Amino acid sequence: MPWYLYLALKQLFPTGRRFPFFTVISILGVALGVALLIVSISVMGGFGHEIRRMIVETQGDVQVRARGLIENPAEVRAQLAQVPGVVATTPFAEGVVLLEHASRPAYPNVQGVSLTHVGQVIPLRRYVRMGSLDHLDDESIILSAQLAVAIGARVGDTVELYSPLLLQKLRQDEIFLPRGLRVAGIFEVGHQQLDSTVVLVTLRLMQDIYGLGGAVHGINIKIAPDADADGVARAINRILPDTLRARSWAELNQDFLFVLQLEKNMIFFLLTFIIVVSAFSVTSSLLIAVVRKTREIGLLSALGGKPRHVAACFCFQGFLIGLGGTIFGLGLGFAALHFRNDMVTAFTKLTSSETVLARFYQFSQLPSYSAPGDVTAIIVCSIVISTLAGLLPAWRAAKLNPVEALRSE
Amino acid sequence: MAEPARSSDSLNVERSALNVERSAGGGPILQARGLAKSYLSGDRRIEVLRGTDLDVAAGESVSIRGESGSGKSTLLHLLAGLDAPDAGTLAWAGAPIVAADATERRATYLGMVFQSFYLIPELDALQNVLMASRILGRPGPADRARARELLGRVGLAGRVTHLPAQLSGGERQRVALARALMNSPPLILADEPTGNLDERTGDTVIELLLSLCRETGTALVLVTHNAAHAAKTHRGLFLHDGVLR
Ligand SMILES: Nc1ncnc2c1ncn2[C@@H]1O[C@H](COP(=O)(O)OP(=O)(O)O)[C@@H](O)[C@H]1O
Ligand SMILES: [Mg+2]
Numbered sequence: 328m329p330w331y332l333y334l335a336l337k338q339l340f341p342t343g344r345r346f347p348f349f350t351v352i353s354i355l356g357v358a359l360g361v362a363l364l365i366v367s368i369s370v371m372g373g374f375g376h377e378i379r380r381m382i383v384e385t386q387g388d389v390q391v392r393a394r395g396l397i398e399n400p401a402e403v404r405a406q407l408a409q410v411p412g413v414v415a416t417t418p419f420a421e422g423v424v425l426l427e428h429a430s431r432p433a434y435p436n437v438q439g440v441s442l443t444h445v446g447q448v449i450p451l452r453r454y455v456r457m458g459s460l461d462h463l464d465d466e467s468i469i470l471s472a473q474l475a476v477a478i479g480a481r482v483g484d485t486v487e488l489y490s491p492l493l494l495q496k497l498r499q500d501e502i503f504l505p506r507g508l509r510v511a512g513i514f515e516v517g518h519q520q521l522d523s524t525v526v527l528v529t530l531r532l533m534q535d536i537y538g539l540g541g542a543v544h545g546i547n548i549k550i551a552p553d554a555d556a557d558g559v560a561r562a563i564n565r566i567l568p569d570t571l572r573a574r575s576w577a578e579l580n581q582d583f584l585f586v587l588q589l590e591k592n593m594i595f596f597l598l599t600f601i602i603v604v605s606a607f608s609v610t611s612s613l614l615i616a617v618v619r620k621t622r623e624i625g626l627l628s629a630l631g632g633k634p635r636h637v638a639a640c641f642c643f644q645g646f647l648i649g650l651g652g653t654i655f656g657l658g659l660g661f662a663a664l665h666f667r668n669d670m671v672t673a674f675t676k677l678t679s680s681e682t683v684l685a686r687f688y689q690f691s692q693l694p695s696y697s698a699p700g701d702v703t704a705i706i707v708c709s710i711v712i713s714t715l716a717g718l719l720p721a722w723r724a725a726k727l728n729p730v731e732a733l734r735s736e
Numbered sequence: 737m738a739e740p741a742r743s744s745d746s747l748n749v750e751r752s753a754l755n756v757e758r759s760a761g762g763g764p765i766l767q768a769r770g771l772a773k774s775y776l777s778g779d780r781r782i783e784v785l786r787g788t789d790l791d792v793a794a795g796e797s798v799s800i801r802g803e804s805g806s807g808k809s810t811l812l813h814l815l816a817g818l819d820a821p822d823a824g825t826l827a828w829a830g831a832p833i834v835a836a837d838a839t840e841r842r843a844t845y846l847g848m849v850f851q852s853f854y855l856i857p858e859l860d861a862l863q864n865v866l867m868a869s870r871i872l873g874r875p876g877p878a879d880r881a882r883a884r885e886l887l888g889r890v891g892l893a894g895r896v897t898h899l900p901a902q903l904s905g906g907e908r909q910r911v912a913l914a915r916a917l918m919n920s921p922p923l924i925l926a927d928e929p930t931g932n933l934d935e936r937t938g939d940t941v942i943e944l945l946l947s948l949c950r951e952t953g954t955a956l957v958l959v960t961h962n963a964a965h966a967a968k969t970h971r972g973l974f975l976h977d978g979v980l981r
Contacts, residue, residue, distance in 0.1 A: 330870035334856070341858035345901055402959075438827040629818060631843025631871050707738065730819040734809070 332642035334550045336617070338640075339647055349612050350648065350709040357652025357713055358659055365660025365697065370630070370667070371591045372701060373694030378587065381518050383576050387417075387448045387547030388556045390575045391563065395540035403571065404547060410562050412554035415447035419534040421533065425489040425527065427505070428478040435474055435526045438679045439533020439543075448549040451514070451521035451527070458512025460483040465532045473523040475513050484510050490536035506536065548573070592705030602709050606716035609648055613641055613720035617727075624724055625732025638725035645717020649710040656709065657702075666692045763830045765923050765955045766792040771814050771824035771980070772978075784810045786978030790957075794922060795796070797956040798968035799947060802975035808959045811975065816846055817955065833979065842869050847916025847924040847954075849930035849945070852909040855900040861911045862966045863897040864890060867877050868918035879918075886914035890944060906937035913945055942968065958981060 337714040339350045397403055400418040407416050420439040422477070425432060442463065445451055452460050454473060463469055470480060480486050496503050508528070515522055534540065550559045556575035563573035577584060617624070624637055663670070671693050770787040773811030784807035792798055802808050813819040816840025817826065826833045828845050847868075855864045863882040866875050887896050890910035892903075900908055909929055916924050926945065941963045942958075949956045958969055966972045973980045 329873060330867065333870060335857045336865070336869075337856075342860050342863070445738075576859075606979070622854055622857050626850075626856075627840070628839065628873070629816065629848045629854075630868055631839055631841075631852075633839050633911045728819075733813070733818070733854075 329636070329639075330561075331636040332643055334627075335640045335643040335647060338700050339644055343419075348615075350651075353605070353609045353612060353648045354651040354655060356608055357602060357649055357709055358656035358661055360454075360598065360601035360605055361653050361656025361705060361709050362659035362663060362697075363601055364595065364709075365601045365657060365702070366667075367400045367594050367598055368591065368705065369660075369695045369697040370693060371594055371694040375587050375591065376696040377694045378713065379576075380507060380582075381516055382580055382583075383469065384518060385518075386576055386579065388547040388550040388554075389573050389575050390412075390545055390562065390579060391567065391571055393571050396539065396544065397546065397571065398542045400543045400708045401547060406566060407563060408547065409550060410559065410566065412550045412559040412562065413548055414547050415444065415549045417441050417448040418443035418546050419445075420530055420539055420544045421543075422491070422533070422544075422686040423539050424491075424526075424536070425494075426486055427489070428480040428486040431478040433474055433478050435524050437451070437472070437526050437528055437533060439528050439530040441508070441530045448547045451455075454514040454516050455512045456515045460512060462511040462528060462625040463527070463584075464511070465529050465535075466509060468508040468590075468699060469512040469514055469526045469527040470510055470539050471522045472513050472515040473519075473525065475510070477523070478512050482510050483514060486510060490535060490538070492538045525546050536545060537626050540604060568580055573705065576641070588639040599712075605652070606645075606649075606712045607644055609713060610719055613644060613717055614723060617641065617720045618725045621727060621732045622729050625729045628729030629733065634727075637727075638721035640722035641715040641724050642714060646714040647721075648716075649713020652713065653709045659704070661697075664695050666698070667695060671704055707711050747975070753854040764827075765794045765796075765829060766815060766957070766981060767827040767830070768815060768891065769825045771808055771811070771821045771826070772914065773814060773819070773821050783978055784900065785814070785821070788975075788980045789976065790980055792957060793924065793951075794969065795953045795955055797958065797969040798845075798971045798973060799873040799960055800956045800973050800975055801885050801960060801963070801966055805973070806975045809927055809976060809978075812927050812957065812959060816848060816925055818841055834840070837964075843868070844919050845921055845923060847913050847919070847921040849909070849916050849924065849926040849929045851928040853905075853932070855908055855911055855915075855979045857900050860897045861892060861903065864900070864911055865914045867936050868915050872919060886917055887946065889912070890914050894933050899937050901916050902935075906941060909933060909941050910944065912919065913941070913948065917948060917952065917954070920952070921954065924949060925956070925959045926956065926960075928959050930960065930965065938962070938965075 340347055391397070391403065391407065397418070404416045404418065407413050421438055422438045423434055426435055427433075435604070440449075440451070455469065458469070460469070468486060470486075475481070478486070485507045488508055489505045493503050493505065514527070515542050531541065534542070548559070548563075550556060556577060560573040560575040560578065567573065627637055768788070769789040770789065771785050772783075772787045773785040774781050774783045788811070790798075797860065800808055800811070809818075814821050817833050817835045818837035833841070835954070845922075856867065859867065862880075862883055862958065864885060866879060869875050869879040869883070884896060887893060890913055892907060892910055895903060895907065900911070903911065924945075929945065930941055933941060945956070945958070946968055948954070956969065958965070960966055
């Protein structure tokens, strides 16, 4: 081991001293920053992950849409089935309707889903909380949970549906009655917007009330677990005519994902300052050490030590503190993540706010997802910052004139 | 205080190999010509050294005495290549030395001993001695054995794992002696090594230093205030008015 590394280690962990205060405190400072970063970024990542999953589970991995309508969905679906990576497809039609129950109106987005195929692409069944997907037919509707509450409808009730086509015909003085639809079920995805504005009907009913004939608005596609959504979308676009376009879920939700990423980056940026602050304290401690050890630095020169090696000795101390702090911080952070739900439970019990928590967050469990890239970034950041913290003291030490250092009594 | 063991064969064996290099050409181990150094103090220039010469032969011991502030430390720093003179030249074993690139050679050519020991407080006695060979990048088993042996030679065989704080002043200076000898340098520069020690302890340290140098054929430049210590060296010099005489 080069002497400067040896000396750096010995200065951090002096022989015979059980508890090197400076070292432990410095490592703790970095560790706290790293732990906090790990926990925050992982929980953020967990929320992001949940949201992405929700998007994919409600929209499919890839969506094909036409400028107007897809007139020949069966043909297009047959074409899509040829594309490698495509596992299943399901056509859909969508629109806005006026829904009324007990004189309470709502204007939900209505999704017409193909009962035969939708289950292969979108795990709707999992989200139906009351009633059942099996009870859905051309005379019934599935409401989203918050919408059902808003219009006061329950499973088994009948709601009245006015489509734009119906209203158009009304204007032409033709008499048409609104469609009465039985509520076959209530679903809840856990996403505020979806849960308050979406209703589901069969594709056939949707085609009927919108006068689409056999046409659909789009096709949702499920891809193989290891396939890349953007890649599959590109492959699809190569074989489909120009009037049709496939877009991946990521492309469809570009803005939303961007905001999500921005949020995470901001948190990363802000929490990194905890490490920066602890690095400053490492810098000042090491600067004090350089002053305190002036004569020893002079002695090292007298022994034939080179200034840049003296510098390396102090730089290495910063690096070691960073390394120790990072390892300890990772342990601390992942331990906290492991027990996160116990901690949340304990906290809510302590403040008796369990109900508040359940009401304001859709997740009863705190999600967590530590992306390897994020963890790597945290590790690199903290070690680099800590090493930089040793740079100024190192420079001071290297600059010391050995003669003056030896004279400083 | 235990009387240090007299002689050590292994020390002498290692030394003999170096003696060849040391006496190569038969010229002086150290040669200084016209060394001058002045310091600016406020707006006044203090001429500390005014062109002094010094020759030290291999194995020779030279004492330098002089008043406080006469420039003895300044001279030693110049001789060690730690500082650059304003004028004059320096040669080690006939090779000219420039302070700027003396660092690497210093590790093997010079051992230095100071008034206040300058041990590294985080390291025990053995590691302090080994520091000299660490800087050369080679603390192998042989070096460890040699460090232990040197510590035994200065009478600290039982204290190798003691930290400087656990040693007395005399013991610390003896660790520093062992460190100075660690790399078998042909020359030792000692700047008032007994300045911080009581008289009796100082006497033993000087005895030890001189006998070690004698045994190993190491040349010595000893700065001291003590006339009795100076009398034990081969040659006594005075630094006065910036010149050795
Ligand atoms: N860096 C410096 N700046 C100004 N004066 C100095 C400096 N170093 C030494 N001196 C002066 O040089 C003179 C000689 O100092 P020194 O070599 O330490 O003397 P000695 O070792 O003989 O006591 C003293 O007067 C001291 O004040
Ligand atoms: Mg002096």
